[in-house]
Amino acid sequence: MTGPSLRRRIVVTCALTITLALAGMAAAAFLVVRHELYRSLDLELGRQVTAVRSGHGSSGQCQYLVEAACVQTLDSSGTVLSPADIRLPIDAGARAVASGAQATSSVDITVGAFRYRVRTEPLRPEGAVQVALRTDKIDASLHRLALALGLTTLIGMAIAIAAVLAAARAGLRPLSALTRTAEQVAVTANPDQRIEVSGRDEIARLGRSFNTMLAALRSAMDAQRRFVADASHELRTPLTALRTNVDLLDRLSPADRAATITTLRGQASELTGLVTDLIELARSDDPQAPPDESEPINVDQLVHRCVRTAQRSWPAITFDTDLTPTEWIGVAPRLARAISNLLDNAAKFSPAGSAVRITLRGGELTVRDHGPGIPAESLPHVFDRFYRAVQARDYPGSGIGLAIVKQVADAMGATVTVESPATGGTLVRWSRS
Known part of the structure; x- marks a missing residue:
């Protein structure tokens, strides 16, 4: 009632x-x-x-x-x-x-x-x-x-009473329009509708806030749709490769089968990393997800562990470190994931035999490689999800590693930038505020 x-x-x-x-x-x-x-x-x-x-x-x-x-x-x-x-x-x-x-x-x-x-x-x-x-x-x-x-x-x-009726009818007309729009959005699930707003009173402010909310909802729905489409595309390739190799197992000789199993393990590992990245992105987008507990982190020790892991994955690359004892406040697993993404990215685009330089000084962490660098027109987009520059499409990867780095940096109140030095390569700079 x-x-x-x-x-x-x-x-x-x-x-x-x-x-x-x-x-x-x-x-x-x-x-x-x-x-x-x-x-x-x-x-x-x-x-x-x-x-x-x-x-x-x-x-x-x-x-x-x-x-x-x-x-x-x-x-x-x-x-x-x-x-x-x-x-x-x-x-x-x-x-x-x-x-x-x-x-x-x-x-x-x-x-x-x-x-x-x-x-x-x-x-x-x-x-x-x-x-x-x-x-x-x-x-x-x-x-x-x-x-x-x-x-x-x-x-x-x-x-x-007549004056109050007229004033209430005129004053609440925008509120009635807002109610109708909200009901239509609820029924049609279409956030493209807007209400006309005029004036500067509280109801006008409410109308503008409602329009802003609808625009944000449209952006969120578009981002979700793009995320699902891009994730499906990125998952399709490794899943297809896995299925193809599994189908070939019964028809291969024992020697070829062993090689294929090794390939399958690598593909499964790549797929696991991709799924982990997707889960990390989805979790960061969920406003109702419980926040992780921050704690003091010995960043220099964390970087050492990440470097050892990267060295095993990229034996042809040398990782040089210059680290000073540093303590930050944050979530250690998420920071480790971001640092590993930076190291993997740098190693992936570095020629065999080259070095990746990691420097930690107080509130700043830098990762410097000597790869082909990033074109100037691509620099503004390197943190976009699933974005891959033209010259990077010949390399393995999904294009979400740096997006995760940016999300972790934002969560910790840090800024992360990417530069292309004049001497070549790429320099990623993580700075604490």
Whole structure:
């Protein structure tokens, strides 16, 4: 069961907030006006009391609005001495004023069908005077004010809700487009769709981020497709050779069979190395793969071990080393794989009898060979997966060795560059940041 939409929640929240604000302002306005009207009435009652004290006050038919105020005098015990046209009730407050225990008293009363406001003040030397005025006009004014404020509040609510609806519809339109695009991508698995983005608000930023994510998804899918195609191509050749040699075994003489088995072992070893490289590349591309634990590495000792292994694989090449004791932080097996790739690459392109020079100085490792070198136009692509320069296609290999070197360097926060010195050959420089 789905909950209310975002648009509905926004509209309801804004409508409730605006309603409470309008109702609060209307109530405050009503209370302020009511206070001022009754304050004016109290001032008038005070003037009437002053007139009575000076002997100028009178009591007419005070049940009518056009007549004067009702006036009633009390003795100190609260007994009525001179009643008004209508008898005003004597409450505890009036008795307290008459006895001198209280300075003044104001109450609202209802006599018959009319409401009055009664003010009681002391007389000298004793007793009290009560003056009353009808509140019909004030009550009628407050009633009209309440109706006007209520109607204004309702109209304001309607206008506010309409404005919020329009604003929500316009503001959430890019979000709706983004939702539709995301749903289409989920259904069609096609990340080529884009949403139109305008403005600089948060929703526009979200739209641009979504388009960037779709572009990255397209790049990842293309890279995956190329990886699968290139890996299939690279695996097909050694697998075909293996199958051919296996098929020939039964038809070969014992001597030829032994030679073929040796060839098969070499091809199997090459295939194993290729699969290992492919797994390394795939693992590096997996964002959910658990990171390897870094640890201090004695790089000079690691390079020595890699050189011994390379020397066994390339007996016709001399590996000269100039290594100083060095410690880096990283993953030893991955660094060993990268260094072995550099050594194999250098030996593969070096003529028999030549030397590969390995130098380690603090934060920099260099591998220098004396092979044919790399053309300038190929240098920007040497770290691309499965890239092989034209002159390198006559040599064995898959073209992913340097790609792995670059990935390991990036993971360790290092930079790796390839140069073609003027004297020939290739120089690979691994530098710690």
